[in-house]
Amino acid sequence: MVKKTVKDLDLKDKKVLVRADFNVPMKNGQITNDNRIQAALPTLEYILEQGGKVIVFSHLGRVKTEEDKEGKSLRPVAERLGELLGKDVTFVPETRGEELEKAIDSLSSGNVLMFENTRFEDIDGKKESKNDPELGKYWAGLGDVFVNDAFGTAHRAHASNVGIASNIESAVGFLVEKEIKFIGGAVDEPQRPFVAILGGAKVSDKIGVIENLLSKADKVLIGGGMTYTFYKAQGKAIGNSLVEEDKIDLARELLSKAGDKLILPVDSVAATEFSNDAPSEVVGDEIPEGKMGLDIGPETIDLFRKELEGAKTVVWNGPMGVFEMENFAKGTAAVCEILAKLEEATTIIGGGDSATAAQQLGFEEDFSHISTGGGASLEYLEGKELPGLAVIPDK
Structure with a gap:
């Protein structure tokens, strides 16, 4: 998939609408992690260097009622973006109307404006989330060209991505281009051996991913809570x-279909309760009565290390255990370390909890790519078409 990119657009003196993913964590009005804002900087800086006028917007959280708007304004994001860009960002606390239109019309080349949380349009009939055609057309009319750099919402057809792109010349930004290159490349044209590592709590969250990757990967390693649904399927x-x-x-069917391609843990760290302070022990591939498996064990770590030897492409989605608790984070940390030491391999984390784990455990710089979109990367790994990308023309 080779999409038209921001470099294919004439940007000089143009009003450039940029859909970013600034859905950042907030506490008491303060941003607690600005990774998503930093990830958008290369695209925004490129547009500014080319003499474009940047009109950037995003959603922030879920907004269904007037009360939900509390603490969901993008004003703190605009302020942080200004600090990172080293220039003032004009913030307009509206999603439409005369104030917004006048501010955009008076914006000069090389400057940045941000308007309010697109989800504020969901209070009256979910206009943003249901891709209201009138809203998409209105937002498209505010600019000359559109750049979608929000991979995190690419699996949703919203007015702020599909709606705008349906009405105006459009391209993807550098962040989305990178996601297509790494995740799309891994699934469609991987260098082999290609190994997928899938964790997390539930098989139901990963059915499509497991099925798609079983047909594409050389090995699929399973960890996390879904291990025990597979164990029960084996009796x-x-x-x-x-x-x-x-x-x-379904787990039994997947095991039958996969043959020796699907690798399950051979031991677990089990405890009497779901608590970091609970006494724990390493057990084999059967969990004793009264205990629960909360992480992969040391033999499984060794097994996974052997299976990953010589791998040239690795995709990882989902932690190996309850990594939020220190006593059950060893499996996830070990996988991070194994992947960090792989030579000449393309290593990709497909967003979500595994991305959080890699960042928290200090391995962020050791991967070829960490996806910015949990749900979007999962659907991409399933082989599904993402509406936010499908609407952008090919190069």
Whole structure:
């Protein structure tokens, strides 16, 4: 998939609408992690260097009622963006109307304006989230060209991505281009051996990904809570471990279809309760009565290390255990370390909790690519078409 990019657009003196993903974590009106703002800087700086006028916008959280607007304004984001760009960012606390239109009309080349949270349009009939055609057309009319650099919403057809792109000349930004290159490249044309590592709590969250990657990867390594649904499908004891009873038949089917391609843990770290302070022990591939598996064990770490030897492409989505608790983070940390030391391999984290884990454990710089979109990267790994990308013309 080779999409038209921001470099294919004439930007000089143009009003450039940029859909960014500034859905950042906030506490008491303060941004607690600005990674998503920093990730958008290369695209915004390029447009400014080319003499464009940047009109940037995003959603922030879920907004369904007037009360939900509390603490969801993009004003703090505009202020932080200004600090990172080293220039003032004009903030307009509206999503439409005369104040916004006048501010855009008076914007000079090389300057930046941000307007309010696009989800504020969801209070009266979900106009943003349901891709209201009138709203998409209105926003498109505010600019000359559109750049979608919000991969995190690419799996949704919203007015602020699909709606605008349907009405105006459009391209992707550098961040989305990178996501297409790494995740799309891994799934469509991987260098081999290609190994996928899938973790997280539930099989149901990853059914499509497992099925798609079983047809593409050389090996699929399974960890996390979904291990125990697979164990139960094999008739093994799982104690009090997490299990999806309604997915046991599906797990059995996947095991049968996969043959030796699907690798399950051979041991677990089990505890009596879901608590960092609970006494824990390493057990084999059956969990004793009264205990629950909360992480992969040392033998599994060794097994995964062997399976990853010589891999040229690795995609990882989902932690190996309850990494938020220090005593059950060893498996996830070990996978981070193994991947960080792989030579001449393209290593990709598909967003979500595994991305958070890599960042928290200090391995962020050791991966070829960490996706900015949890849900979007999952659907991309499933082989689904993402509406926010499909609407952008090919190069």
